[in-house]
Amino acid sequence: MPDDRHSPRRRNWLHLIAAGGPVVGLVLVCLLFGILRFRTFVSIDNLAIVLEQTAVIGIAALGMTLVIIIGGIDLAVGSVIALGTVVVAVLLQHGWPPVAAAVGGIAASALCGAFSGLLITRLRLLPFVVTLGMMGMLRGAAKLISQEQPIYPDDTWLNLLMKIGAHGAPPIGVWLFLALAVLAAAVLRFTRFGRHVFAVGSSEQTARLCGVPVERVKLWVYVIGAASGGVAAVLQFAYLTGGDPTTASGYELNVIAAVVIGGASLSGGQGTIAGTVVGALIMSVVANGCTKLGLENAVQEIVTGAIIIAAVLLDYVRRRGI
Amino acid sequence: MSGITPPRLRLSGIARRFGATVALDGVDLTVNPGEVHALVGENGAGKSTLMRILSGALIADAGAMELDGRSYAPRSPQEARTAGIGMVNQELAIARHLSVAENIVLGAEPMRRGLLDAVEARRRAAAALNELGRPDIPLQAPAGRLSVAELQLVEIARAVALGCRIIVLDEPTSSLTRADGENLFRLVRRMRDRGTSIIYISHFLEEVQALTDRYTVLRDGVSVATGLTAGVNPGDLARLMVGRPVSDLYVRSARQPGDVVLAVRDVAGARRPVSASFDLRRGEVLGIAGLIGAGRSELLRTIFGLDAVRSGSVRLGVHAGPASPAVRWKQGAGFLSEDRKEEGLALDLSLADNLTLPRLGWRVHPRGLAIEAAGWLDRLGVRCSGPQQRVGELSGGNQQKIALARLLRNGADVLLLDEPTRGVDIGAKQNIYRLVDELAMAGKAVLMVSSYLPELLGTCDRIAVMCRGVLGPARPVSDWTEHAIMLAATGTAA
Numbered sequence: 001m002p003d004d005r006h007s008p009r010r011r012n013w014l015h016l017i018a019a020g021g022p023v024v025g026l027v028l029v030c031l032l033f034g035i036l037r038f039r040t041f042v043s044i045d046n047l048a049i050v051l052e053q054t055a056v057i058g059i060a061a062l063g064m065t066l067v068i069i070i071g072g073i074d075l076a077v078g079s080v081i082a083l084g085t086v087v088v089a090v091l092l093q094h095g096w097p098p099v100a101a102a103v104g105g106i107a108a109s110a111l112c113g114a115f116s117g118l119l120i121t122r123l124r125l126l127p128f129v130v131t132l133g134m135m136g137m138l139r140g141a142a143k144l145i146s147q148e149q150p151i152y153p154d155d156t157w158l159n160l161l162m163k164i165g166a167h168g169a170p171p172i173g174v175w176l177f178l179a180l181a182v183l184a185a186a187v188l189r190f191t192r193f194g195r196h197v198f199a200v201g202s203s204e205q206t207a208r209l210c211g212v213p214v215e216r217v218k219l220w221v222y223v224i225g226a227a228s229g230g231v232a233a234v235l236q237f238a239y240l241t242g243g244d245p246t247t248a249s250g251y252e253l254n255v256i257a258a259v260v261i262g263g264a265s266l267s268g269g270q271g272t273i274a275g276t277v278v279g280a281l282i283m284s285v286v287a288n289g290c291t292k293l294g295l296e297n298a299v300q301e302i303v304t305g306a307i308i309i310a311a312v313l314l315d316y317v318r319r320r321g322i
Numbered sequence: 323m324s325g326i327t328p329p330r331l332r333l334s335g336i337a338r339r340f341g342a343t344v345a346l347d348g349v350d351l352t353v354n355p356g357e358v359h360a361l362v363g364e365n366g367a368g369k370s371t372l373m374r375i376l377s378g379a380l381i382a383d384a385g386a387m388e389l390d391g392r393s394y395a396p397r398s399p400q401e402a403r404t405a406g407i408g409m410v411n412q413e414l415a416i417a418r419h420l421s422v423a424e425n426i427v428l429g430a431e432p433m434r435r436g437l438l439d440a441v442e443a444r445r446r447a448a449a450a451l452n453e454l455g456r457p458d459i460p461l462q463a464p465a466g467r468l469s470v471a472e473l474q475l476v477e478i479a480r481a482v483a484l485g486c487r488i489i490v491l492d493e494p495t496s497s498l499t500r501a502d503g504e505n506l507f508r509l510v511r512r513m514r515d516r517g518t519s520i521i522y523i524s525h526f527l528e529e530v531q532a533l534t535d536r537y538t539v540l541r542d543g544v545s546v547a548t549g550l551t552a553g554v555n556p557g558d559l560a561r562l563m564v565g566r567p568v569s570d571l572y573v574r575s576a577r578q579p580g581d582v583v584l585a586v587r588d589v590a591g592a593r594r595p596v597s598a599s600f601d602l603r604r605g606e607v608l609g610i611a612g613l614i615g616a617g618r619s620e621l622l623r624t625i626f627g628l629d630a631v632r633s634g635s636v637r638l639g640v641h642a643g644p645a646s647p648a649v650r651w652k653q654g655a656g657f658l659s660e661d662r663k664e665e666g667l668a669l670d671l672s673l674a675d676n677l678t679l680p681r682l683g684w685r686v687h688p689r690g691l692a693i694e695a696a697g698w699l700d701r702l703g704v705r706c707s708g709p710q711q712r713v714g715e716l717s718g719g720n721q722q723k724i725a726l727a728r729l730l731r732n733g734a735d736v737l738l739l740d741e742p743t744r745g746v747d748i749g750a751k752q753n754i755y756r757l758v759d760e761l762a763m764a765g766k767a768v769l770m771v772s773s774y775l776p777e778l779l780g781t782c783d784r785i786a787v788m789c790r791g792v793l794g795p796a797r798p799v800s801d802w803t804e805h806a807i808m809l810a811a812t813g814t815a816a
Contacts (some may be wrong), residue, residue, distance in 0.1 A: 005672070189686075189688060190685060190686050190687070190688070191684065191685060191686055192682040192683065192684055192685070194686065194687055195675060195678075195679065195682055195686055196669060198675065199668055199671065199675070199679055202668035202669070202670045202671045203664070203665070203667070203668040203669070203670075203671075205659075205661075205664055205665040206666065206667060206668040206676075206679075207645060207668070207679070208628065208647060209628065209657060209659055209665055210647070210679040210680040210728075211646070211647040211648030211649075211651045211652075211680050212648070212679065213648065245412055269668070269670045269671070270670065275776070321792070
């Protein structure tokens with residue numbers, strides 16, 4: 001069926017922006033803040049700060065990209081991060097070595113994902129409802145474990161993960177984010193599992209007909225999504241230098257926003273890691289720029305919300321060609 | 323009335339392009355009051371585009387439309403409905419959670435002082451159903467509880483309630499059983515006798531022959547012929563549609579069946595099939611006929627592991643016992659779904675992805691897969707821009723070629739084909755028959771379910787008929803006639 005996609009009359013500036021996708025958006029917001037606050041916004045130190053602010057949301061968004069590509073959603077990721085920081089802190093307090101504590105935090109998060117995934121695949125419950133329930137349960141569990149108090153264990157090298165280096169060198173956490181992004185992109189593009197993820201998101205029935213183990217793929221995606229929340233939790237722990245059951249509240253929406261700004265479709269089947277990385281950067285550039293402009297939090301929230309809607313709109317223009 | 327009555331509808335020189343694609347390039351269509359007018363043409367000939375223009379969903383680039391002698395140029399579907407043109411699409415537009423009455427007055431709800439007038443709504447709905455001779459359909463029932471045939475009737479009633487003078491039926495029998503189809507024909511004749519004009523779009527030329535008064539043939543966006551249906555036969559129409567003779571539509575070379583590759587014994591599924599046994603040999607095409615709901619699709623799905631086996635045995639080559647679809651692919655079987663859009667293909671994925679999905683190595687090389695896919699596209703003559711194109715952008719016939727190519731690419735020796743020519747035009751059908759014949763000659767085994775009897779009789783070596791979940795014996799095609807198959811399918815066999 002032919003459609004209006006190629007109609008030349010309808011090409012305009014909107015299409016130019018849309019064709020470039022989220023990268024154009026990132027360049028635009030950087031230019032905007034660069035012009036308005038050249039001295040404070042455009043500096044090596046500030047770049048490092050922006051990247052540092054991106055790392056936690058960004059890593060969680062990598063896993064969320066897979067979850068959204070299969071047509072699912074994970075609302076529990078903010079609570080997973082909070083629980084993760086608490087688990088790491090408690091394990092350190094019990095004298096675990098830093099590596100073991102970090103791995104323990106990530107494993108605990110992955111288990112939470114496995115639980116959600118089992119409910120979704122075995123009992124065929126809706127991901128939205130399951131993860132909404134998990135969001136509350138895990139937040140509560142984090143508070144129980146920590147007795148509703150932040151836990152600050154003795155200083156270890158874990159805290160260095162989010163420390164900005166000399167001359168504004170980005171913290172290790174940022175490099176970890178970029179490395180994981182490359183890994184995730186490669187998995188999606190160059191492995192059978194990656195092809196299966198797109199197939200399940202595009203049409204579950206077709207995937208089943210083609211012999212794709214649909215339930216197993218979904219389960220693994222929820223485990224990966226929560227595990228990436230666990231890695232984000234380790235960085236959040238490093239940033240806070242402690243475990244806090246109330247941290248990362250509302251992060252799930254920022255994470256989902258980063259993925260959606262990056263061009264993924266909430267109906268599944270579409271999304272890219274590169275888009276998600278850029279989406280996460282847009283979110284933190286806007287937050288940082290608004291602070292530099294001295295805008296209050298309320299304005300920041302309005303701007304971020306508007307960007308989410310604009311991103312979806314541009315995506316619509318690109319795909320449908322209104 | 324004095325003088326010459328103008329036709330109900332006159333379209334002249336309708337043209338419409340989409341970017342560089344010319345969809346319609348000068349279509350003339352004249353429909354008289356109280357006439358059933360067939361609109362036929364291959365997929366992509368422009369029927370849908372023309373009907374979208376008629377119903378206000380699209381605006382023509384050129385040409386004129388007249389309704390009862392007055393200029394007609396709808397700017398929206400709402401305007402078209404108000405002017406008296408009702409569409410009943412192949413995909414029914416029914417709100418399943420609303421009641422029958424609410425569905426019938428949907429979009430034209432009677433109001434009183436700004437509030438819905440439920441009494442008047444029910445009255446209008448009842449009047450419409452009454453006019454269609456079906457006052458038995460319960461007005462208050464949720465539409466979701468009705469059968470497909472009844473839902474279609476509700477949609478027609480919606481057009482009747484609006485007082486539509488022209489009703490367009492797009493492939494109305496494609497999802498109906500034969501009996502429901504007969505009822506629909508009676509209904510169409512009844513409406514015609516009351517002066518309503520019907521534009522009837524169908525791929526089934528026998529149906530066109532039986533039901534319509536006049537016909538118009540579209541080919542490549544141009545109306546190439548029009549006339550009285552009584553003056554032509556289905557062969558003529560098919561020739562006009564494709565622009566070449568289609569005498570050798572069906573292909574069946576002299577085949578030599580070999581070893582048994584699929585042995586099915588007393589297989590039963592959750593509800594359907596109830597009992598099925600047969601042997602399928604290399605180098606043969608075995609057809610399965612039956613009514614919709616008889617359990618033919620379920621039989622294929624059970625064999626392929628998409629539905630659970632309750633009892634009985636399936637032996638595929640040297641492998642015995644039930645298996646998952648993943649294992650069946652490995653064992654050399656392939657399944658083609660009757661529901662191409664929902665199950666057969668992932669429309670948002672590329673051609674390459676759709677082709678290669680069943681068998682991928684642990685590591686994937688996107689470029690290598692694209693090159694491999696390009697080879698298959700070439701071999702089957704798929705019209706597309708390249709292996710990275712989205713499958714959803716192809717025409718129905720080309721999509722079906724992709725679905726078939728998937729079986730070949732993944733090394734299927736036993737092909738389970740469920741309605742392989744559904745919704746494809748006559749040119750693509752011919753290609754599919756040729757391919758099936760080539761495959762059988764190459765020693766592959768084909769099990770083919772179809773609701774279209776001439777196709778089964780023309781391409782299969784043996785045919786078995788399924789009735790209420792029970793599969794009858796497979797007999798050579800020379801033992802069967804359409805009549806005999808229908809008797810067996812309806813359980814009235816002697």
